Amino acid sequence: MNDLVEIVGLSKAYDERTTAINNMTLTLPRGRIIGLLGPNGSGKTTLIKMLNGLLVPTQGSIKINGFYPGPETKAKVAYLPDRTYLNNAQCVSELLDYYNDFYADFSRDRAGEMLTGLNIDPTSKMKTLSKGTKEKVQLILVMSRSADLYILDEPIAGVDPAARDYILRTIITNYSPEATILLATHLIGDIESVLDEVIFLRYGQLVLYNSVDNIRMQHGKSVDAYFREVFAC
Amino acid sequence: MAWELDADRPIYTQLVERIQMQIVSGIYQPGSKLPSVRELAAEAAVNPNTMQKAFAELERCGLIVTLRTNGRLVTEDTDMINEIKQNQAKEYLDVFIGKMKELNYTENDIIDLINKAIAR
């Protein structure tokens, strides 16, 4: 089984002085839940944008399922940005129709179940929903797809603890050995036990790519604690 | 709902301990069917691969048996279960007795205290 994501010599420089990603080489296998960790400015957002085809590398390459980022990869990548990106004027069921129309792997039934589970009325307009509820809707839309790569940018940051549990449980139960979830977050402690592996980024470079249990065994502390050690200010 | 796990020890070893405890204490009876990896991972709020690893470890030492038709059963080998139970009890006792001796109790005192504690 070939790897899902192949990153080779990847660099992104916005101009002469700002290099966001510096010569990164990394391979991500299928069937994993991987944490993307790093302080602000470490290149997480830039890497995520490049994986989604929203930004073009200055050097090197990214391949997902053997394809360079483009319509073929976008059909297989489900992205949850860390902002509200849906049209406020639409109502939830219109958004379900939209996703259903454009993504062959979208399951309207699964989305409907999750909306019911979180007591969200599908006829409500997005602009009437609270920020937390909007984020839940966005997450539901993404998790109702059967993608190969899920990229979740801060999925639990703006939600209450109960919803947080629900989201983590959804991620666990949606797990598939064919797919990989890349989870970028600052709240390491909350999600550590859900992760297989973690990636540490600093100044656009790969500092670490290892499994959670290995880190715990090698350093005798949680990934959260180890992160604080590595990135101490 | 999530299982309480220590942050500084590998997760999978803790999962092995926890499930072993559940088997040994009879929560999962010998020969009974265990929940699927995914169900248990969701309940414990841990990564399914890690849970899978824990199951594999328990299988390796014979506490769990995997049927070809997609099921995991607790072993029927009650001798093995009892042996593990006794080993665990011995561990607890060693720790307890060690601590009581640190408090300078004699062996007879220790037996008295145990009897009184049980009678409560």
Add this chain to the structure above:
Amino acid sequence: MLGKLVKHEWKATYKLNLGLIAILAGLTILGCLSFCTPLWTNAFQDIDAGFTFTDLTGIMSLIFYFIGIFGVLWGLIIYLGVHFYRNMYSSEGYLTHTLPASSHQLLISRILVGGIWYLILQVLIVLSIFIVIFSMLGIMYRAITGEASLWTYIMQNQDEVMKLLNEVFGSMYNMDAVAGFLYFIFTTILGAFVFVMTLYGAITIGQLSAKHKVMMSIVSYIVISMIKGIIAYVVALPSLFYVTNDIYSGYSSTTISLNLINVLINLVLSVGLYFISNYIITRKLNLE
């Protein structure tokens, strides 16, 4: 995929655009009514009865009609621009650009729907003006001849009306009236899409600036318009040396080829702008 994009773009824009059309309909009625004041019937009969308050309201509503027309047209242009910007380059861009569609499909779907709305509105505005003029002519006819309906007159004299139309379209481009009519339709349709492409292209070029996107868009729109103007002027220059003595010849044959050259230049520039936009989207996109 292109079909789906067009469908959703249409769904997103039709409500507001139908609203604009409804406003236009209301304005048209207002425009027609503004001729119903005694001022006009008296003027057509050469009666001087002075200026009443009703006349004032009539004139005001006529002025309001013209302002309203401008407002509706500009309303559409601004709406199309804002919608394109929001959909492609603001937070919604995160959804738009991660759809399994190529940049060409994204662009074409928006140009297509925007162009169609612009065309529809242009046609309806012209229709509205014709209706208002017709109502004025109707009142003039009634005032002068005492006959009730201009419409019956037209129906009875269809040949003369057709001859008039033939003259108009024939002299516009100095070609056969039917060909002239078709050419007129063609340039109008093309013009709508050229305009929309220019609008969207300018907004896209504005994306190149990191901090002043809106300013950059406006500047590039002005620059593009200036380029078109300069090229059109340069192309027209040689023909200024051909002065025609016959002032009744209407448009000379140089004018039609001028017009055609202008159309071609616009077409070429629009295509160029399209490919520049596509390049920016595929290689220079950086959403906030």
